[in-house]
Amino acid sequence: MIKFSDIQISYGDFVAVDNLNLTIEEGEFFTFLGPSGCGKSTTLRTLVGFIEPTRGDIFIGENNITHLVPEKREIGIVFQSYALFPTMTVYDNIAYGLKVKKEKKDIIEQKVTEIAKKIKISDEQLYRNVSELSGGQQQRVALARALVLEPKILCLDEPLSNLDAKLRVDLRLELKRLQKELGITTLYVTHDQEEALTLSDRIAVFNNGYIEQVGTPQEIYNESKTEFVCDFIGEINKLTPETISYLNGLGSLADKKGYIRLERIRFDKLSENDQKIAAKIIDSEFNGTFVKYTVETVTNQELKIIDKNDGCSLREMGTEIDLFINAADIMQY
Ligand SMILES: Nc1ncnc2c1ncn2[C@@H]1O[C@H](COP(=O)(O)OP(=O)(O)OP(=O)(O)O)[C@@H](O)[C@H]1O
Ligand SMILES: [Mg+2]
Structure with missing residues (x-):
């Protein structure tokens, strides 16, 4: 369980997110949805630990992690820009975090192979350079690199937005399947309402630094609580x-x-x-x-x-x- 309790997040004098109270259940696929600049990434980055809130607390389970360094939060992250090491092989990219943790070589090999299989990265691809892969393949590698560390929580910030429409639809189905299979609590950021509706167990619709509604895709769509939500979701x-x-x-x-x-x-x-x-x-x-x-x-x-x-x-x-x-x-x- 993740709990945001009365969170405010500022950049200098500018309050980007305010009065955020939100609980995300274990194993949930939870999406932050909203237009550009509404505070989705800011909220996610605060959970990950890149930003400290100016007010309030964040809990993971019983632990207050508000001031904990990102490395200790056990959160896997995948962003829009893949941020992979382009001159390294796919294998080395996926293995990177395990090497930093000084895992044994045979354990690393076992874990990398296992996750590659789950995410459908072929053996042949494992030994290619990342720069030789397509955007969709690179995003799979980024996902594998995050998951190989067996995080408790997976955070994805617009992971599909650099991909073409067909691939985006294919990958989002796979992502959903994988998330259910692993049962990992997932926070997903998107401004694409169709993506949010098809992927999520629940959605928080953000507007201008505040949450307008939290609900299942059906609730958000059929029982939009505010005019903003009904206008933003669907036609x-x-x-x-x-x-x-x-x-x-x-x-x-x-x-x-x-x-x-x-x-x-x-x-x-x-x-x-x-x-x-x-x-x-x-x-x-x-x-x-x-x-x-x-x-x-x-x-x-x-x-x-x-x-x-x-x-x-x-x-x-x-x-x-x-x-x-x-x-x-x-x-x-
Ligand atoms: N490093 C920063 N310094 C100052 N202001 C920032 C910074 N990052 C974001 N902001 C501001 O905070 C607000 C929320 O930004 P955020 O990046 O969280 O939006 P977003 O919902 O993720 O939007 P997008 O869909 O465009 O990614 C915006 O007004 C933005 O201009
Ligand atoms: Mg963003």
Whole structure:
């Protein structure tokens, strides 16, 4: 268990993170998500021990580690820039930490081989220079180098952001599999909401040095606690006051701002509580697995909606359709 208790972190006079209270459970895959500059890396670097907080305490289990040197925290780290030794072989890069710890040669060999196998680094790759590897392979080496020391906690700061889109998706699946297999408590930093949703057991959404919401991916997405969270996570329609009052048939909507996810606007009526709203298709965007339409409603509002790709034809521009919305799917702030 990791506990941040009333943490404040400053750079000189500038307070980068404030009032941080957070508990991360053993074995959890926990993600710090938020836009650039919101304090994700600062918080992670404080846990690792590179920065001392200006207030508060950090605990790992029962131990207060707030002022402990990084080497004694037993935390493995992988950052966006691989920070490997480019002129050394993959093997020597992975073995480096064990050599520093003066482990015996045969133990080092056994541990390096074992971790390389787990992370799918081939024997052939082990004896190549790091500089001959692709970005994705180098990031595997960085991961192996961190894990070979058998840390209690793994900290990853945007480890996939230098890689191309396809590789990023492949590696994130592998990372998740590996994390579950090893059961290692993992803190992951990203500004990529899709990465956060697919990887995490829980997510903390940061904004401007504060946490806006902590929850499971489903909670963050379906029950966004603040307007910032609902807007930052995924795509969303912001409803105009006219549309909200039009949809307010059962009187359950408040006179507040309202948002609805694209996929919650339906072509079929599913329940008695669904409100019908007529609309006209004005634009379409073919995405492969789905089609995204822009429609204009009778309330003169543009909405984005999602339809599955049925393999036949796209709905034509100008087509009049009826859409159905359940007021319970509207998030209000
Ligand atoms: N060494 C530093 N000195 C002064 N200010 C800093 C330093 N590092 C970060 N900051 C500031 O602290 C705030 C938080 O920065 P941090 O690096 O934690 O953001 P981040 O959420 O990791 O962003 P990104 O997604 O861009 O990596 C920012 O306003 C940043 O400018
Ligand atoms: Mg950062």
